[in-house]
Amino acid sequence: MISADKIPNNVDLHLNKRLQRALEHWQPAYIQWWRDMGPQGFQEYHQVYVRTAVSVDPSGWAHFEYVRLPEYRWGIFLADPVVNRTIGFGDFFGQPVWQEVPGEFRNQLRRLIVTQGDTEPASVEQQRWLGHRCPSIYDLRNLFQVNVEEGRHLWAMVYLLHSYFGRDGRDEAEELLARQSGNRDKPRILDAFNEPIDTWLDFFMFTMFTDRDGKSQLLSLSESSLDPLSRTTRFMLTEEAHHMFVGETGIGRIIERTCELMKEAGFSEDVRRIGGIDLPTIQKHINLWFSLSLDLHGNEISTNAAAYFANGLKGRAEEVKWDDHRVVESIYKLETVRDGELKAVEVPMRNAMNEVLRDWYVGDCQAGVDRWNKIFERHGLSDRLRLPDRKFNRGIGQFAGARFDPFGRALSDEEWARRKHEWLPNAADKAFLLSIMNTPIYEPGRFANYIAPPARGVKGRPINFEYVRTEV
Ligand SMILES: [Fe+2]
Numbered sequence: 036m037i038s039a040d041k042i043p044n045n046v047d048l049h050l051n052k053r054l055q056r057a058l059e060h061w062q063p064a065y066i067q068w069w070r071d072m073g074p075q076g077f078q079e080y081h082q083v084y085v086r087t088a089v090s091v092d093p094s095g096w097a098h099f100e101y102v103r104l105p106e107y108r109w110g111i112f113l114a115d116p117v118v119n120r121t122i123g124f125g126d127f128f129g130q131p132v133w134q135e136v137p138g139e140f141r142n143q144l145r146r147l148i149v150t151q152g153d154t155e156p157a158s159v160e161q162q163r164w165l166g167h168r169c170p171s172i173y174d175l176r177n178l179f180q181v182n183v184e185e186g187r188h189l190w191a192m193v194y195l196l197h198s199y200f201g202r203d204g205r206d207e208a209e210e211l212l213a214r215q216s217g218n219r220d221k222p223r224i225l226d227a228f229n230e231p232i233d234t235w236l237d238f239f240m241f242t243m244f245t246d247r248d249g250k251s252q253l254l255s256l257s258e259s260s261l262d263p264l265s266r267t268t269r270f271m272l273t274e275e276a277h278h279m280f281v282g283e284t285g286i287g288r289i290i291e292r293t294c295e296l297m298k299e300a301g302f303s304e305d306v307r308r309i310g311g312i313d314l315p316t317i318q319k320h321i322n323l324w325f326s327l328s329l330d331l332h333g334n335e336i337s338t339n340a341a342a343y344f345a346n347g348l349k350g351r352a353e354e355v356k357w358d359d360h361r362v363v364e365s366i367y368k369l370e371t372v373r374d375g376e377l378k379a380v381e382v383p384m385r386n387a388m389n390e391v392l393r394d395w396y397v398g399d400c401q402a403g404v405d406r407w408n409k410i411f412e413r414h415g416l417s418d419r420l421r422l423p424d425r426k427f428n429r430g431i432g433q434f435a436g437a438r439f440d441p442f443g444r445a446l447s448d449e450e451w452a453r454r455k456h457e458w459l460p461n462a463a464d465k466a467f468l469l470s471i472m473n474t475p476i477y478e479p480g481r482f483a484n485y486i487a488p489p490a491r492g493v494k495g496r497p498i499n500f501e502y503v504r505t506e507v
């Protein structure tokens with residue numbers, strides 16, 4: 036039986052019997068999914084020190100306690116309404132926002148919500164074996180924190196489907212548990228969510244770059260005219276920030292340790308032989324995850340994106356920072372490939388909204404890479420990491436059919452095939468990473484040799500706190 040206690044919420048769930056029944060029906064399937072597809076081997080006998088969202092009060096929206104993972108309280112929270120909020124962009128600019136789904140946009144909105152919703156459980160599935168290779172229990176706890184919150188983001192989308200999309204919405208909510216990452220017959224919707232994440236370098240890159248695509252998407256959905264969607268995604272962004280913190284600081288700590296090892300090895304880059312992760316390997320993983328995450332923003336020129344914007348369904352990140360919110364006349368200059376040649380073309384900005392969002396994303400990623408590069412500076416090392424050119428290794432959009440190196444220089448297919456493993460992780464890199472992650476570290480306060488400890492612990496707890504403990 037679901038009670039307001041069992042599902043923390045600020046949507047007066049107990050007053051809405053129809054919705055409560057629908058979620059009661061869905062919840063056991065969710066828990067079964069979590070047990071089957073969530074963190075493997077950490078369901079029964081482990082207690083994890085996690086935060087749980089209990090309100091949207093900025094001064095104290097979460098509380099921290101030990102929980103067994105299947106007993107985590109996945110809640111439903113909408114950010115507080117903005118009084119007299121009006122539509123911020125597109126053809127209906129200035130009109131009151133919608134509290135119900137307009138019939139003519141029902142399919143488009145459902146598609147947006149389902150696509151976002153599908154990524155949330157997908158990432159949990161991708162990461163379900165990682166616990167067995169953890170570099171510390173501090174990191175193990177962070178992995179599980181990210182996982183339970185992605186589960187909560189699924190709840191958030193399912194809440195919208197159940198509340199506003201009737202029968203179709205309920206069917207979609209079931210499908211969200213039926214598709215599985217990497218499943219041949221029923222894969223997850225977006226390709227990037229069908230590959231397992233089996234090393235911690237990949238996990239940190241995923242949370243740095245792919246969760247940041249989540250931030251792009253959530254920022255643009257938080258502008259939506261559909262007010263419940265806006266409020267739901269606004270609150271999700273609060274949690275999302277922590278996921279990117281895990282990624283950015285995770286890589287930062289690896290870089291820190293690599294710098295130490297490079298000095299130990301007499302300023303040699305060859306830190307693999309002393310168990311560190313060498314910079315070329317880190318750079319290759321940046322190249323991979325950045326390019327995959329660029330793809331997630333979709334085609335540069337898109338009539339869907341134009342319709343989403345025109346209809347007020349999905350805006351730009353930080354829409355208030357723009358001057359023109361209708362964007363009827365503006366054009367966007369786009370680099371593209373025509374007949375094998377790079378060429379600048381001008382397109383109506385509405386059609387380039389995916390690219391506009393990608394611009395925001397690239398800037399946000401660059402700021403993170405700049406912060407990483409400060410670590411080298413602090414160590415007095417001249418090495419630097421960089422984002423690859425956005426044409427590099429693209430599978431979606433204008434550049435998908437062409438080949439470029441990380442500096443944006445065009446390559447022949449033959450040259451690409453010969454050289455791509457200079458820029459992207461290969462089987463030997465993977466084997467090396469797995470070899471140094473073979474033995475999980477469960478002793479409080481100890482860290483794997485390839486990663487530095489964090490600057491501080493979680494929520495004022497010491498670094499050597501027992502963030503994950505085994506039940507006796
Ligand atoms: Fe999420």
Ligand SMILES: [Fe+2]
Nearest residue numbers: 246249275278
């Ligand atoms: Fe996330």
